[in-house]
Amino acid sequence: MIGVAQTARVALSAAFDYVLKRGAFGKPLMEQAVVRNRLARCGSELESLSVWVDQLVYTMYKAKDHGAPPELGGLLALAKARAGIVLDECARCAVLLFGGNGYTRTGQGELMEKLYREVPAARIPGGSEDVMFDLAIRQLVKSYRNNARAMGKEKL
Template sequence: MAVRTGGPGALGLSLLVVPLLGQEGVSMRRMKTSGGTTSGTTYIDLEDVKVPVENLIGKEGEGMKMITTNFNHERLGIAIGVTRSARVALSSAFAYVLKREAFGAPLMDQAVVRNRLARCGAELESLSAWIDQLVYQMSRMTKKDGNKELGGQMALAKAKAGMVVDECARCAVLLFGGNGYTRTGQGELVEKIYREVPAARVPGGSEDVMLDLAVRQLVKNFQAKTKALGKQKI
């Protein structure tokens, strides 16, 4: 856990391993969520819990530093998983409208259906290509350069992934019709993916926070590089 062991601000936070099961002063209860049910979201209440000093991770006051070290990897991992979910939803809808008939013809014969699939497909393929690019950049950059150059990009990609899976899942549910509204049968997979959309748009940094972070870092990098160019000798 990140706990405050010092004064205000980030430098007052440290990471501690806090025992939970059978620990005096700890009470827990399961929190029901609309999605992400396998994550075991739990409310934890701590009341005068004693933690051995040797349970400190790293150095005191470096908790926030260690937490932020993983931000890029966490957001990239979320974006990759979300992109895959979007592809599963859209491909399921694609297969369904090829076989589902209305008035003697497959749904795929309707221009409005093809248009909806094409719009979602364009968003999905753009996102997928961007994710591939970010994976390549992260694997080639040093940790220091990656934190500086890719933090905003990762935040933006994570936010965009949430938007794309929302659009693809909604498209799939609508094309499945009534089948996409039930938790069993042909549409149960797309119904589940659509229910999990908030779990893609909130954890790892909620969407609005990620969008703001991306622009703020872009401005910061732009100003720093513009200043550096001004100092170069001609």
């Protein structure tokens, strides 16, 4: 999860650097509103994932002394699935911003081509995203019902 988030950051950083230098229509690509919007959307997804991963790492660190919360497994499954999705979004964004250079195995687009080609290698070994989402929801529903019972709300 941490490595996948870092790979997404590398892709987005390379795209950011590229659009600052690359010109089109007489000005740098970064001056195009659609380019800035695409970077902002991927950046917000990546930053949200990074904060979530940091929080989960902290929770796991504290769990060694205080025990893991029952919903931790579900949250980890959600984050693991989300990390692959965010990597896919960031890598796709980077390749699109690199344009034709994003498909070349040499030159300016070499890194993007490799990262984009390896996205499935990061997503597939993590397990089926649908299965991880289902696991997470089942565990969270169980935790919710247990908490509701403890508060005297038996019908949930």
